[in-house]
Amino acid sequence: MSEKYKPNPEDEKKMEDLLNQAKGIIRQPAERDPLEMARASREEANERFLDETSDFLTNIERGDNLELYYRTLAEEIPDLALSFDEMATDMEGRPLPNHIVIKAVPYKTDRMFLDDLRDNQIISLFTNPNHTVEYKEMLGYKLEKIALLPKGTTAFLLARDYRDKIKQFPDMKDIFDKRYGKYKTLEPLSNEEIKKLLRKEIREEYKNKL
Secondary structure, eight states: OOOOOOOOHHHHHHHHHHHHHHHHHHHSOOOOOHHHHHHHHHHHHHHHHTOTTOSEEEEEETTSHHHHHHHHHHHHOGGGOOEEESOOBOTTSOBOTTEEEEEOOTTTSOHHHHHHHTTOHHHHHHHOTTOOHHHHHHHHHHHHHTTSSOTTHHHHHHHHHHHHHHHHOGGGHHHHHHHHGGGTTSOOOOHHHHHHHHHHHHHHHHHHHO
């Protein structure tokens, strides 16, 4: 009969250390790639946006260009049956300060049309919160070059972005001064100017849909 293996104290110490490391790995929450988390969040938001069974469409920040867009959209196409609720909450039901809810009517609001509108380059330029300053410059100047936007629109839009960022994050003024540099002294686009441009795009897209 073979002799049983008896680990020496040093081996026992190594085995104990390995066991503790394994337990530590198991107990640690899996770290997720921030980009992957952002992608998953966007996908979840898009699923809710297209969910015909719910009256929820999306949460938006109060007072920004997206609110201006949705209010213009509701005025321009009443058949979409959009409404606004001041009591916004996150996925867990916690209050979202400074946000409002855009609501739809289940099985009535044309969510696919609303989704298609988000692909309109001019609407996207004015309303997509994920666009960087550099991307807005590139897209805006391209649209001006092919005469889809009046000359100067991009610069005045970025001047508005600068003003809004300073109001929202005053402690970051130095950063925004550098980021928006040549636009910060220009006159920002007004609400009425933006509504006029959005209204034109909404009407044309709706006409093409019919």
